[in-house]
Amino acid sequence: MNKRRASGKYWTPYLFLQYPDEFYIFEFMSTADLKLNLHQLIDGVSDNSVLEAVYTLLSKATANQEDWYDSLSEKDRASIERGLEDLKNDRIVSHEMAMKRISEKVSRLKNG
Numbered sequence: 001m002n003k004r005r006a007s008g009k010y011w012t013p014y015l016f017l018q019y020p021d022e023f024y025i026f027e028f029m030s031t032a033d034l035k036l037n038l039h040q041l042i043d044g045v046s047d048n049s050v051l052e053a054v055y056t057l058l059s060k061a062t063a064n065q066e067d068w069y070d071s072l073s074e075k076d077r078a079s080i081e082r083g084l085e086d087l088k089n090d091r092i093v094s095h096e097m098a099m100k101r102i103s104e105k106v107s108r109l110k111n112g
Contacts (some may be wrong), residue, residue, distance in 0.1 A: 029037065043049055069077070086092060093101075 042051070042054065045054075069080075072080070
């Protein structure tokens with residue numbers, strides 16, 4: 001969540017909060033939006049020391065992250081591997097086809 005003092009130039013906010021002498025706009029951004037905004041901010045920075053500080057901060061943050069795959073159970077990993085094999089061997093069904101099959105099944109169940 002991004003908290004900024006209101007000055008009139010903001011993105012479309014999702015939440016306003018007003019105190020007696022302060023007015024805040026809270027903006028909720030998706031991960032993709034955050035990354036895009038970071039890229040844009042970094043592109044606008046010309047001060048090398050600021051860029052080095054951001055680089056150091058992000059390097060430390062990403063160095064300590066474990067790969068999410070490593071935290072999965074063996075059952076979950078096996079399931080993912082089966083899915084990847086199915087994809088590789090073209091054993092897949094499109095979303096449209098799956099929805100059609102589900103709709104047909106629901107209709108048959110409703111109609112007895």
